[in-house]
Amino acid sequence: MMQVLRGELRERELPFTHQREAIAQVMFESTRHLSADDVAAALRQRGEHAGKATVYRTLALLVELGLATEHDFDEGFKRYETKVGAAQHDHLICTACGRVSTFQHPELDRIFAELASEHGFEAITRQVKVFGTCSETAACRELQRAYREAGRTS
Amino acid sequence: MMQVLRGELRERELPFTHQREAIAQVMFESTRHLSADDVAAALRQRGEHAGKATVYRTLALLVELGLATEHDFDEGFKRYETKVGAAQHDHLICTACGRVSTFQHPELDRIFAELASEHGFEAITRQVKVFGTCSETAACRELQRAYREAGRTS
DNA sequence: AACGCCGTTGAGAACCAGTCCCGATCAGGA
DNA sequence: TCCTGATCGGGACTGGTTCTCAACGGCGTT
Numbered sequence: 001m002m003q004v005l006r007g008e009l010r011e012r013e014l015p016f017t018h019q020r021e022a023i024a025q026v027m028f029e030s031t032r033h034l035s036a037d038d039v040a041a042a043l044r045q046r047g048e049h050a051g052k053a054t055v056y057r058t059l060a061l062l063v064e065l066g067l068a069t070e071h072d073f074d075e076g077f078k079r080y081e082t083k084v085g086a087a088q089h090d091h092l093i094c095t096a097c098g099r100v101s102t103f104q105h106p107e108l109d110r111i112f113a114e115l116a117s118e119h120g121f122e123a124i125t126r127q128v129k130v131f132g133t134c135s136e137t138a139a140c141r142e143l144q145r146a147y148r149e150a151g152r153t154s
Numbered sequence: 155m156m157q158v159l160r161g162e163l164r165e166r167e168l169p170f171t172h173q174r175e176a177i178a179q180v181m182f183e184s185t186r187h188l189s190a191d192d193v194a195a196a197l198r199q200r201g202e203h204a205g206k207a208t209v210y211r212t213l214a215l216l217v218e219l220g221l222a223t224e225h226d227f228d229e230g231f232k233r234y235e236t237k238v239g240a241a242q243h244d245h246l247i248c249t250a251c252g253r254v255s256t257f258q259h260p261e262l263d264r265i266f267a268e269l270a271s272e273h274g275f276e277a278i279t280r281q282v283k284v285f286g287t288c289s290e291t292a293a294c295r296e297l298q299r300a301y302r303e304a305g306r307t308s
Numbered sequence: 309a310a311c312g313c314c315g316t317t318g319a320g321a322a323c324c325a326g327t328c329c330c331g332a333t334c335a336g337g338a
Numbered sequence: 339t340c341c342t343g344a345t346c347g348g349g350a351c352t353g354g355t356t357c358t359c360a361a362c363g364g365c366g367t368t
Contacts, residue, residue, distance in 0.1 A: 074226075119288070129281045132276045148276065
């Protein structure tokens, strides 16, 4: 896993530094969506440390290398997710509790490929996000009901 | 058109102010995706003026009332688009020239409805964005070619 | 093992979209 | 016209992210 990073860096003649290793380790070991702060906290927890500029630069680098993806769930900051060993997937974001769940739909790839070629567009990445309320907690289910009723009457 | 706004405001017992009218006018007369700054500039151009706090508040209000939608095209700021008289649509964003084009796909609504019910999720809004390169300018087409070749070899 | 080049690091300053504060102003019902 | 409560606006503030630049550290070379 770390070898992949090492290889990508060598290929571009970029140094494999201690900080890059530590940050990548944090990313690779988590399947969650981490903010820059989460990464810094995880580093502290294992006795490591990296300046915030380095954390941001390294996360951007991982995205550039294709080893991570960047997400914006409308929280006012970005989150990052390891891409290694995970299939392309999209997200459902609960606006009540903040939980993010993932899904894969077999038709989406085809649809976007069709769209791109129809528009003379070369698609590089896509972002598909569905915002709404989940049914994990009682509070979320309550909001679901409220929303459904409001939708019916307006 | 302005009557719609007036009605929505009355329904919620909110005052129909001169600033709200002017900002809504700017939005309703444009089919483009305007940033808060664009709106302020458009106001200036027609001899109006509104503090930026008011611009932001009013745009948020229009979104709340269902008369506008908010977009984030990864430029570091939000853009707003009037929703009046426009069908649900999604966006292709060219990362080379910044052009945004729209598309509608007949299957997407069905797919997201299915997904939501499968996950016990009540979908409120969705954001579907495809980032890539368009074929509008020579520079964009050049990047398209470069990207296709890079994709082939890696 | 020591050298040197050059990209990286980090602490803090800077940046900037967006929000908050609060006294002045205004919409609109009585 | 008067009154009341919401809005407005200029400027201060917030907080995520980027920039600055001197010190440092990979890593290929000698």
